[in-house]
Amino acid sequence: MTGNGVLGVAVVGAGYWGPNLIRNFLASAEWNLVAVCDLDTERAAQVVGGRADVTVTAVLDEVLARDDVQAVAIATPARTHRHIAVAALRAGKHVLVEKPLADSVAAGRELVELAETEGLVLMTDHTYCYTPVVQRIAELVRDGSLGDIFFVDSVRINLGLVQPDIDVFWDLAPHDLSVLDYILPGGLRPEGVAAQGADPIGAGRSCVGYLTLPLTSGAMAHVHVNWLSPTKIRQMVIGGSTRTLVWDDLNPQQRLSVYDRGVDLVQQSVDRIDRRTASISYRLGDTWAPALTEVEPLGLMVAELASAIREGRPPRTDGAAGLRVLSVLEAAATSLRARGALVDVVPTDRPELELVR
């Protein structure tokens, strides 16, 4: 950290997503972008755009040896996260890792435990959790506005880039799962996962995917991810006993709608042998749209990383959150191999890795 409290950061990976991190670190008064490391130095130099104060290199060790680097942000493909993050943590750097935290639960757990042992911050970039709309959804869930959650239905489909090394679940579902982890009381702890995938174009991996997640208390979440849809839909419906939220991310005028409508179970009678007869009544109330600010979520994300480092606390989307998402992705892969059977999700939490909110 420099005398004025500004933290030094190096970004590793300047491909598609890395430039977004670079732009936000450069725009933040809390961060000094010291270096950009990419195997493709030409690409990195292009992204840095001739700034003399930012070092461009392909050699990670060069970055890790620097005293003016307090944190390393990793935006390389998921299969490389573990190796780079372990090296950075061993060099005493705080680490931000792009979603998904790693390419397996074992690798993710290693990172979480190493960060803990070294007393360093490990953060997962679950970008959507820093959007005003998800912040508002989380508030409405936490303050009880929805009542009990009955169901969540999430759809993330468009004509997407068919990835060469990962299926549509690993590419897109981390977004939905990280939002579920953030908004559900107690985080993402489904009772199991059932995954169905289709590869109608012969790409060698699922291009269309459906995840079913029974939640505790009888609720159910469903996630549909798809690279082959000519229409783009980014929608999540969160149905509660009191209210239902509809988040339509492609509608900036009304990204979030709150439906004061629901279903009540009306108990009519109990007979002599204690048999209950119940009927359903429907409540029809107003629909309204909460006012939301327009801010760049990655700006809030890099600010949260700086605060977590300064305050010595886990960030809002810490390594443990990344690990919970990974455990669902890995269970989904097992379910796919078992032709969609419901499989258990390996619990990732130890008491010291519990959610910090």
Ligand SMILES: NC(=O)c1ccc[n+]([C@@H]2O[C@H](COP(=O)([O-])OP(=O)(O)OC[C@H]3O[C@@H](n4cnc5c(N)ncnc54)[C@H](O)[C@@H]3O)[C@@H](O)[C@H]2O)c1
């Ligand atoms: N948060 C989000 O919304 C979001 C969106 C897109 C991608 N991502 C994540 O960002 C990460 C990167 O994805 P991308 O689409 O930018 O990939 P990409 O392939 O476009 O870029 C990766 C870059 O990393 C470099 N690289 C690879 N291995 C390296 C190494 N060992 N050392 C240094 N550089 C190395 C490559 O040269 C390339 O420039 C992935 O984890 C992805 O899931 C996150």
